[in-house]
Amino acid sequence: MDITTSTVFIPGATSGIGLAIARALTEAGSRVIAGGRSVSRLSEPFDTVEIDVTDAASVARARDRVLDKHPDLSAVITMSGIMVPEDLRDPAHFATTERTIDTNLLGTIRVVDAFTPHFLQRGAGTIVTVSSGLAYVPFPLTPAYGATKAAVHSYSESLRQQLAGTGVEVAELIPPEVATELMPGGTTSPTAMPLADFVRESVALLATDPTPHEITVDRVKPLRHAVTDGTYHQLLGALSQALAALGR
Ligand SMILES: NC(=O)c1ccc[n+]([C@@H]2O[C@H](COP(=O)([O-])OP(=O)(O)OC[C@H]3O[C@@H](n4cnc5c(N)ncnc54)[C@H](OP(=O)(O)O)[C@@H]3O)[C@@H](O)[C@H]2O)c1
Structure with missing residues (x-):
């Protein structure tokens, strides 16, 4: 995905990471369409x-x-x-x-299914799914969340x-x-990555490699590679400390 020339639909761009990426891609030269349930609250130049x-x-x-308005749509980011x-x-x-x-x-699957025929017909396109470091080591306070993100990775x-071979990248x-x-x-x-830093590093990675299988900023690598690093159980133990919020 060329960050300077793409036309990108981002469901889940009314706040947080999606909105910040929508702004960064617009600034880089792409055309962005932001989606969400509360888009009426947005006043953005896209x-x-x-x-x-x-x-x-x-x-x-x-x-x-x-697609009526943007028949040249070239990417979708399933951010919701x-x-x-x-x-x-x-x-x-x-x-x-x-x-x-x-x-x-x-x-995620509904959105992917909705746009895949369009990309196949064009013989080109990029589908960016959004998982989490917590797909790779679960956060026990949010069990279904981690399960869905592991599933998004697998999917x-x-x-x-x-x-593969259709011109559509994932x-x-x-x-x-x-x-x-x-x-x-x-x-x-307090150790969460600042939003601006995360978006800057992610967009820079995309600028360097427009067809990556995974977009992994440095901060997520310990979770992403916990199994191969042999740190999985140690990280799971650390993440389990948050169960104190349930009164344990
Ligand atoms: N922040 C993190 O630490 C982190 C870490 C790993 C992964 N992620 C992933 O990054 C993505 C964005 O999260 P965020 O941190 O930016 O949180 P956020 O600010 O709460 O953004 C969530 C977005 O999802 C949209 N959304 C929620 N339910 C939706 C629905 N039913 N239909 C359409 N859109 C819906 C929201 O829009 P509306 O409310 O307007 O519908 C909003 O735009 C999520 O997939 C999250 O799992 C975040």
């Missing part, structure tokens, strides 16, 4: 399209609106996501589990293999903890 990724009809409507703590000792957690899977995993690998963006409002009530730690 197009916006309302989309709820948990609603198949909304995804189809958004796809039609984006939620992260909510769950206490697995309380069966009431299941509503959160369902919502998380519907948004993070099924939402991206299969998608890339199925689309890249997985793997953020570390970044200072945004992702987790309501927030447990963003």
Whole structure:
């Protein structure tokens, strides 16, 4: 994906990482269409399209609106996501589990399915999925979140293999903890990567290698490579400290 000439739809660009990447790509010369449920709140120099990724009809409507106006669409970044703590000792957690899977995993797949035929027809395009360092070592306070991100990683690998040779590239963006409002009530730690630093490094990586399989800033590498580094159990133990928030 050429960051200077692409036309990019980013569902999940009304705040946080998505909005910051939308601004950075616009500044680099690309045309961005920002999506989300609350796009009406945005006043940015790029197009916006309302989309709820948990609603198949909304995804189809958004796809039609984006492609009607931007038939040259060359990339989509599936940024929409939620992260909510769950206490697995309380069966009431299941509503959160369902919502998380519907948004993070099924939402990703709905968006990918909506745009893949367009990219196949063009014989070119980039699909950027968004997982997390927590796909590689789970954060036990948010079990469904980690499960969906591990699933997004696995799905991206299969998608890339199925689309090989079609001209459609699949890249997985793997953020570390970044200072945004992702987790309501927030447990963003003081060590979270500043949003501007994360976006600057990610966009620079894309500028250097426009067709990466994974976009991994330095800060996420310990999680991404924990298994091969032999640090998985140590990191899982450290991440489990946050279970204190559940009163343990
Ligand atoms: N921040 C981190 O530490 C971190 C780390 C690893 C991965 N990530 C991933 O990065 C992505 C962006 O997160 P963020 O940190 O930037 O958090 P954020 O500021 O809360 O952004 C989340 C975005 O997802 C959108 N969204 C949520 N539910 C949606 C739905 N049903 N339909 C359409 N859009 C929906 C929101 O838009 P609306 O509310 O307007 O719909 C918002 O634009 C997520 O996939 C997250 O899992 C973040």
